[in-house]
Amino acid sequence: MTELEKGPTGRRRGRGARERILSASQHLFREQGINQTGMDQLCAAAQVSKRTAYQHFAGKDELIAEYLQQVDPTVMSSIFDSQELTAREKLLAVFDMPPTNPMCPYISAAVELHDPDHPAALYAKEYKETVTAKLANAAREAGAANPEELGEQLALLLDGAAARTRVVNSNAFPTAGTIAVMLIDSAIAAGPSNDNHRETVSR
Incomplete structure (x- = not known):
């Protein structure tokens, strides 16, 4: 039989409190x-008791x-x-965001938390570094000159x-995507494959 819990509204609820x-x-x-956002408000929105919330998360920091x-x-x-995407298309696809997309949650968290050693701030830093590394890898695959630099430029x-x-x-x-096209194509044009082509033609 499914284990039940009683939330703050007094209604009995099944499993899935963590997901809520x-x-x-x-x-x-x-x-x-x-x-x-306080824990009381979160618990009310999730329809769980604070006791249940702290059974799943040690505190708000862990939840963040x-x-x-x-x-x-x-x-x-x-x-x-x-x-299905070429390396160049991957670099441009990251700028294909919906108009309603809010500010990056990783930036927001880092700004609000202040503490660089907060678990969430550390994760936000790790996430941003991973995105930059993936951009650099795609730039390298696309044949860009100095792919690490292009990855950092696109991340910024x-x-x-x-x-x-x-x-x-x-x-x-969309404007950022237009700028990205210029950065990417310029880096690819100056890449090693094009250098070899120009060297062959000059001979």
């Missing part, structure tokens, strides 16, 4: 911020870290692991677009 808490955190943290890990657990695998452009979209309430990703 994470779902509530994804909504509330992104809509109103981490610091403005888990929330970030749930946002994009495979780090854009639909783009970087795609067998991506974060800037996310922040500007949130601040001005207008989608900045």
Whole structure:
């Protein structure tokens, strides 16, 4: 028989409390911020008691870290692991964001938490470094000159677009994508494969 629990509304609920808490955190943290969201509000939204919440998470800090890990657990695998996109297309696909996309949750968490050693801040840093590394790998596959530099440039452009979209309430990703095209094509044109081609022609 399924184990039941009684939430703050007094209604009896089945298993899935952890999933409901994470779902509530994804909504509330992104809509109103981490610091403005208390455990009481999270528990009410998830329809669980605080006792139940603390059975699943040691505290709010642990919940924040888990929330970030749930946002994009495979780090854009639909783009970087795609067998249908060319390397150049992968680099551009990261800028194909919906107009309603809010500010990057990893940036938001790092800004709100202040403490660089907070588990969530450490995870946000790790996530950003992973994205940059994947961009650099795709840039290398595309034949770009200095792929690490291009990866860093595109990561910076991506974060800037996310922040500007949130601040001005207008989608900045298409403009960022246009800039990305120029950076990518310039780096590919200066890449080793084109250097070899020019050297052959000059002979």
